[in-house]
Amino acid sequence: MILAAEPGLADFGKLLVYSAMAVYTVAFLAYIAEWTFGSRSKVARTAAALGAGAPPGKPAAADGDAVRVTVRAAGGSTRVLTRPRVITRSATPARDGVPDGPGAAGGDERGDTYGRIAVSLTVLAFLLHAGGVLLRALAVQRAPWANMYEFSTTFSLVAVGGFLGFLAARRNVRWLGLPLVTTVLLDLGLAVTVLYTETDQLPPALQSIWLWVHVSLAIVCGAMFYLGMVATVAFLLRDRYEGRLADGGTPGRFSASVLERLPSSVSLDKFAYRINAVVFPLWTFTIIAGAIWAESAWGRYWGWDPKEVWSLITWLGYACYLHARATAGWRGRKAAYLAIAAFLCFLFNYYGVNMFVDDSLHSYAGVED
Template sequence: MNIAAATNENLANISNYLVYSAMAVYVLAFLAHIAEWVFGSRSKVGKTAAALTAADAAPADSVKVAVKQAGGTAVLERPKVVTRSAAGTRDVPDGPGAAAGDEQGDLYGRFAISLTVLAFLLHFAGVFTRGWSVQRAPWGNMYEFSTTFSMVAVGAYLIFLAAKKNVRWMGLPLITTVLLDLGLAVTVLYTESDQLVPALDSYWLWIHVSLAITCGALFYLGAVATILYLFRDRFEAKVADPSGPQPGSFAKSVLSRMPAAASLDKFAYRVNAAVFPFWTFTIVAGAIWAESAWGRYWGWDPKEVWSFITWVVYACYLHARATAGWKGRKAAYLAIVAFLCFLFNYYGVNMFVDGLHSYSGV
């Protein structure tokens, strides 16, 4: 190993300090998100429940357009816009959000976003200095993959926020899982900063692995939306049926503030559909790299197999969305199974299954 390629221990240590600092700020962001949900006014929650019941009681063709006379000119008032669910059963408005329109709750929410931005910058700096310490891409082992994976997930979330998308409801589950991911990375998965083995020392590391990380982070956002969709959809069904069992006070407080099930379902579908072609290219890029490194495009290595299984299940999910009998909850279950396949490929294959990818380290 030449001097230029030697590990810079000072930068590696700085990277560790930056990652720990990011975790500390993520904890503060987590607490701020909790405060946003706790201190957010519940005054609008009842209105959301009432809107759900009214939307279910009134047939779709009974919606009327009011006409007013203003100075002799007819003025049309548009009816409230609601989102139609994938199953086509309910048209309900989105909830008021984590802060529920309350000024104090909104203040905590903005504080949480500011802390998330600061944590992301520290997180990015930690990943960058890790790569700089060895002059290579900072995703050569499981520790580096994990830290980069959670960084990309937070970055994607912040991009959605900057684009004025209604995703602040994702802040709490996102920060929670990021902390779990980083906690696992710095304990079980931690690996000292070092050079790559020859088979990994390729420009395909920048292409193939970076795509896998990005796709996984976005699939994660889609999975969060899908899980919340299942909870919100069941909540809407209970509220719409006054004769049946009603959700408890905690469920009302939380789920009434969430976007409508249809909105969550649409967000998850759009994310998964947009990412799927890139996941396809990720597998193709991996096959090209395998031919260069091992002399064959496909060898039924466990990582290759589970990448393909993940692709197949996501393909089934997208196909199910286009099939009349598999919309709504059935398709959502498929999306969750697909992400679980990705997680097993991410953690299980590397940690518990021997294969050609084992040299990447735990």
């Protein structure tokens, strides 16, 4: 029995998504304020001075050749940060002694206050966002990810949920807040304008329990792959910064104040690798679940449909990345480029195939002309 859709609930759900976008916007401004005021902290200035004062060719500092910086945190407490005089390039596995930066988690009291406000606003926006997705599900009486609008809103919800989950686990990931919220705003803006569709029922091929399994796993995998991609890009930037300091170069004011606040390149590399390594088996099962669903809906497990092909290409991309990470000669930047290329394949599989490929059986984009 197919239940009728409830347009009123869908409209209210869309209003909640708009409300979430408004709160995400304020959170975006708070993250900007955090990075702006935190970048003026003593930590950033000291890092810049250390990088600028290191003569070319000087070897890495010994444990005793370091500067101790006392930073006042909220509430009057203090903490001591140790910075080597010359930062080694931590992309090399043997050089992993570079300490993490504050990770946009402080630096000075004012910057830390804005950061806490930003996270609180992100939690509020996440709750409104989740309410919008839930009401869409109640309105259509099915899983709320059968077209591009629904997939996009759920995708960004899971990405924010992953970020907040890492924060709850006390991971140094507050630096993710600014790029994440920026992307979420772009994703939701595209969803409510270009991709929005009215409530409708599913075509017969999608009326299956595999909608809950296959597509939900694709959303979770994509959201986590996205967080890993952001960490990979941050790794490339931080690794270049550390390498320049190790070579005796003088970083610009922006590099010294922003990139110094990120975790070390080793930490970023490990964070991205662990996400991709954990999610890869789930992506493998996602493809297998899709094949089982295809046999039930169309009578064959694999038909070289464009969506299937690009899912396989994405799988191969991440498989190459994980293999490269297990090979000493491909650690660091080369492997990072593979990870970014694999995520770009995922994006094309979602946007490109859905919007620009007409002969796909997966023609459920729902974009209205």
